[in-house]
Amino acid sequence: MKYEIRFSGSGGQGVITASVILGTAAALHDGKNVIQSQAYGPEARGGATKADVIIADEKILYPKAQHIDYLVSLTQKAANKFIKTLKKGGIVIIDGDFVELPDSPDYKIYRLPITSNTIAKFNRTTTLNVVAVGAFAEMAGLVSMDAVKKAVIENSPAGFEEMNIASFELGRDLARAAKKG
Amino acid sequence: MKEGKYTFVQGNIACAEGALYAGCSFFGGYPITPSTEIAEFMSEKLPLRGGKFIQMEDEIASIGSIIGAALSGAKSMTSTSGPGFSLMQELIGYACIAEVPCVIVNVMRGGPSTGLPTSPAQSDLLQAKWGTHGDHPTIALVPNSVEEMFTETVRAFNLAEYFRTPVIILGDEIIGHMREKFRLPEPGELEVIDRKLPDVDGLCRLPYRADGKHPACLPNFGASRFHVTGLNHDESGFPTMDPSIVQESNSRIIDKIYHQRELIDKVETKYCEDAEMLFLAVGSAARAAEEVVEEYRRKGIKAGLFRPVTLWPFPKKQFIPYAEKAKKIIVPEMNLGQLRTVVERFARSEKVIPVNLVNGEPLDPEFIMSTIEKCSK
Numbered sequence: 027m028k029y030e031i032r033f034s035g036s037g038g039q040g041v042i043t044a045s046v047i048l049g050t051a052a053a054l055h056d057g058k059n060v061i062q063s064q065a066y067g068p069e070a071r072g073g074a075t076k077a078d079v080i081i082a083d084e085k086i087l088y089p090k091a092q093h094i095d096y097l098v099s100l101t102q103k104a105a106n107k108f109i110k111t112l113k114k115g116g117i118v119i120i121d122g123d124f125v126e127l128p129d130s131p132d133y134k135i136y137r138l139p140i141t142s143n144t145i146a147k148f149n150r151t152t153t154l155n156v157v158a159v160g161a162f163a164e165m166a167g168l169v170s171m172d173a174v175k176k177a178v179i180e181n182s183p184a185g186f187e188e189m190n191i192a193s194f195e196l197g198r199d200l201a202r203a204a205k206k207g
Numbered sequence: 208m209k210e211g212k213y214t215f216v217q218g219n220i221a222c223a224e225g226a227l228y229a230g231c232s233f234f235g236g237y238p239i240t241p242s243t244e245i246a247e248f249m250s251e252k253l254p255l256r257g258g259k260f261i262q263m264e265d266e267i268a269s270i271g272s273i274i275g276a277a278l279s280g281a282k283s284m285t286s287t288s289g290p291g292f293s294l295m296q297e298l299i300g301y302a303c304i305a306e307v308p309c310v311i312v313n314v315m316r317g318g319p320s321t322g323l324p325t326s327p328a329q330s331d332l333l334q335a336k337w338g339t340h341g342d343h344p345t346i347a348l349v350p351n352s353v354e355e356m357f358t359e360t361v362r363a364f365n366l367a368e369y370f371r372t373p374v375i376i377l378g379d380e381i382i383g384h385m386r387e388k389f390r391l392p393e394p395g396e397l398e399v400i401d402r403k404l405p406d407v408d409g410l411c412r413l414p415y416r417a418d419g420k421h422p423a424c425l426p427n428f429g430a431s432r433f434h435v436t437g438l439n440h441d442e443s444g445f446p447t448m449d450p451s452i453v454q455e456s457n458s459r460i461i462d463k464i465y466h467q468r469e470l471i472d473k474v475e476t477k478y479c480e481d482a483e484m485l486f487l488a489v490g491s492a493a494r495a496a497e498e499v500v501e502e503y504r505r506k507g508i509k510a511g512l513f514r515p516v517t518l519w520p521f522p523k524k525q526f527i528p529y530a531e532k533a534k535k536i537i538v539p540e541m542n543l544g545q546l547r548t549v550v551e552r553f554a555r556s557e558k559v560i561p562v563n564l565v566n567g568e569p570l571d572p573e574f575i576m577s578t579i580e581k582c583s584k
Contacts, residue, residue, distance in 0.1 A: 046386065053215045053388040060215070062386040066325055087498040089385050089491065090569045 028082035029168055030091040033158065034108045035100030037066060037075045040155030044098075045077035047159050047177045048169065052081045055173030061089045074104045081168060096166055098158050099125055100140070109133075119161055119201075121154075136165065138200040144193065153186075153193035160197020165205070171198075211390040218356040218382040219244035219286075221389065222312060223252070225360030226284050228392065229399055231310070232258040233281035235272030237265055237291060240324045241380040242314035245286035266291035270298040273309045277302075278435060280427035282364055286312035289331055290321060292338070299373055300339035301437045303460060306415065306422060308367035308402060310360070312376045314383040317567045326567030327380035329490055329541040333548070335375045336519050342457060344464045346471060347375040347519040349489040350382060354389035358397065359516065365400040366471060370463055371422040377518065379541070381491035381569055407431050416442040417459060420466045464520065473516040474525050478504060482511025485533035487526070487550055489518055491569065492539045498572040521549055530554045537562060539575045 031048065035041045042064045049062035064077040078091035093113040099105035099120045105127055112118065114132050122137030129135060144150075144157050156178060163174045175191060182190045216224075223245045226234075234249040250260045259276070263269040266287055273283035287295065292313045302309055317323025318330045331338075335347040346366050350359040360376060367374040405411060405424035414433040417423050423442075426433055434444035439456060441447045464471065477500060479485065484503065488496040493514045503510035513529055515522050530536055530553050538547045539562035547561045562578045564570045 049386055050215050053386075054213055060386075060388060062215075063381065063384065087501065088495045088572050089381060089387070090571060092571060092573070 028080065028084065028086070029095045029166075030093060030113075031079045031081070031096040031098070031162065031166070031168075032076055032091060032094045032108060032111065033078075033098045033100075033155075034074065034076045034104035035155075036104065037073050039075075039100055041075045041100065042077040043181060044155040044159045045079050047156070047174065047181050048162070049079045050180060051173040051177035052079070052169045055176050056169050058082065059084065059086050061086050063090060074101070074107045076104070076108060096162065098162055099127075100154065100158060101125065117165065119158070119165060121158075136201070136204045138204050140197070140200065143196060143200060147196055148189065148193070153190055156190045156193040157197040157200070160194035161201040162197075163194075164198040164201035209390060211393070213388055213390050215386055215388045216353065217244055217384055217386050218350070218353045218378060219314065219384065220248055221353045221356040222286070222360045222376065222378065222383075223248035224391070225357035226310070226364065227252060227256065228357070228394075228397065229282060229361045229364035230401070231282045231284050231364065232256075233273060233276035233283040234258070234285065235261045235263050235269045235276065235283070236285045236287065237263055237269050239266075239288045239291050241316055241383050242286045242288050242312065242378075244383070245312060245314070249284075266294035267298065270295040270302075270309075270311065274298060274302050274305070274307050277307045277309045278425075278428050280429065282308070282368065284310040284312065284364075286314065288314050288316045288324075289318045289328075292331055292334065296334075296338040297340075299375075300341055300343055302373040303339065303343040304341075304437055304439070305435050306371040306425070306460065307373070307435075308371050308425070309373050310363045310367055310376065311373060312360070312378060314378040314380065316380050317565070323567040325380070327491065327541060327569055328565065328567070329377075329379055329492060329545070330565075331377065332489070332518065332540070332542065332545040335377055342461060344370075344372050344461045345375070345519040346370070346372065346464065346517070347377055348473075348516060349377045349518045350516070351490050351493045351514065352382065352389075353385065353387035355516070356382060357389065357392075361397050361399065362473075365398065368402040369400050369422075369470065370467075371402070371425055372460070372464065375519075377490065379490050405431075413442045414444050415440060415456070417463065420463065422463045468520065468524075471517055471520065472522050472525065474522045475512075475514040475516060476525075476529070477512040478509075479511035479513055479529045481509050482529060482532070483534045484508060484510040484537060485529050485535070486510065486512045486537045486539065487514075487546060488512065488539050489515055489546070492541055495570050495572050495575055496537070496539050499575045502572065502576070523553060527553050534558070535560055537575070537579060539570055541565065541570050
């Protein structure tokens with residue numbers, strides 16, 4: 027099996043960190059073959075950033091994502107830009123508070139109120155990216171929850187572990203609710 | 208998974224870890240995308256191990272600093288990308304003629320000039336070989352995975368110290384920035400070569416007298432005194448214009464490498480024995496090529512991959528037999544045909560299919576296959 031996951035959003039939202047958390051979980055804690063990569067422009071903030079994770083049982087040769095199975099988009103700009111990279115039959119997770127994409131027979135779309143729930147719970151949007159990781163992990167079931175939790179903690183600055191784990195769980199809750207539909 | 212300590216880091220970090228493993232104790236550099244993580248990591252870790260990190264004012268000063276540090280006994284390294292690599296060229300030649308061991312990492316990006324700072328390219332393959340003026344030895348290694356960024360950096364230090372010459376590592380933005388899992392070798396697991404010191408105290412009279420085919424031993428400044436110059440010099444290190452000495456010493460610094468190719472050459476081959484379509488590629492382009500080779504083999508096409516891990520000196524002895532047997536030689540590279548010029552020295556140009564991409568996008572398997580299809584029509 028081989029899956030390609032693309033996190034996308036605006037530079038500064040933590041899209042790359044989200045992919046690193048997922049990659050660390052799958053590579054070091056679930057024992058998979060993983061490559062994480064990113065592409066960005068010269069600017070430090072803004073723009074449409076993407077960060078990809080390839081998770082496979084077999085050796086990964088070409089290291090860049092080619093046919094995206096799961097697209098997570100936190101901004102409209104990123105969603106518009108990367109929706110065409112999604113494989114037919116792929117799954118899209120968007121921040122329903124800000125992003126809108128039409129329904130399509132080509133993909134299944136989940137609209138999660140990520141920003142509003144993150145603000146309601148933490149009074150800020152800092153951990154939006156970790157909420158997205160939780161949502162993806164719950165939705166896709168490709169990595170074990172223990173592995174992701176370990177990776178969340180490993181990638182947290184000291185003192186933010188608890189908040190990040192709570193954010194991860196919030197993401198899972200949102201995904202469970204969306205699945206029930 | 209094999210037992211051991213695994214890590215999931217960027218290629219650039221693996222390179223810096225490899226440098227520490229090899230015993231690097233001095234880093235002088237100037238930050239530039241996409242190599243900055245190497246300098247960043249070294250600035251944090253080197254001082255903790257008693258090493259020195261200096262951020263220099265530019266890349267000319269950076270390579271000057273590592274040459275000076277190497278002469279004083281340190282294993283030294285700098286890292287940069289295309290624009291900085293251009294600035295370093297003159298002093299790379301200085302390190303060649305003064306026979307100073309050092310490691311220069313160039314994480315390649317789009318060019319020419321400032322080009323595409325955050326995008327991948329393989330634009331400096333020939334600059335690594337011919338960038339500095341004058342005839343000179345060149346050893347350049349091209350890793351294609353995060354693990355190789357570690358192991359090839361260790362090897363780069365070993366070759367630099369053994370041959371008393373600068374060694375260049377050609378990474379690219381993809382390999383430098385991607386994260387991949389690898390097992391950190393235990394101390395002692397990989398060979399680490401330290402430079403041979405001469406048996407002298409005080410004044411070293413003949414720091415450039417070679418020991419047969421081996422390079423001369425390098426005395427450390429501080430422990431002894433000797434003369435270092437970029438002018439042609441005799442065995443004492445002082446300038447000379449004596450034609451026979453200059454002829455001999457200019458040849459010697461190149462011959463010391465060519466006479467011991469077995470210590471330098473490294474290639475990876477896959478299905479080359481019966482390959483009718485032979486792919487020649489390095490770095491991240493080789494990973495795309497490998498995927499195409501696997502795809503072709505599944506379709507029953509006899510494809511094979513020849514990947515020089517040591518690009519310079521070019522492994523022609525290993526390449527020529529496969530190149531002669533192959534019906535087509537495909538050369539995918541993220542430049543406009545640098546490796547192709549090398550291949551065409553060993554194979555008829557009608558046999559060669561160039562696959563070139565310079566738009567800042569990664570060279571992917573589909574692009575290689577579509578280019579081959581177009582050329583075959």
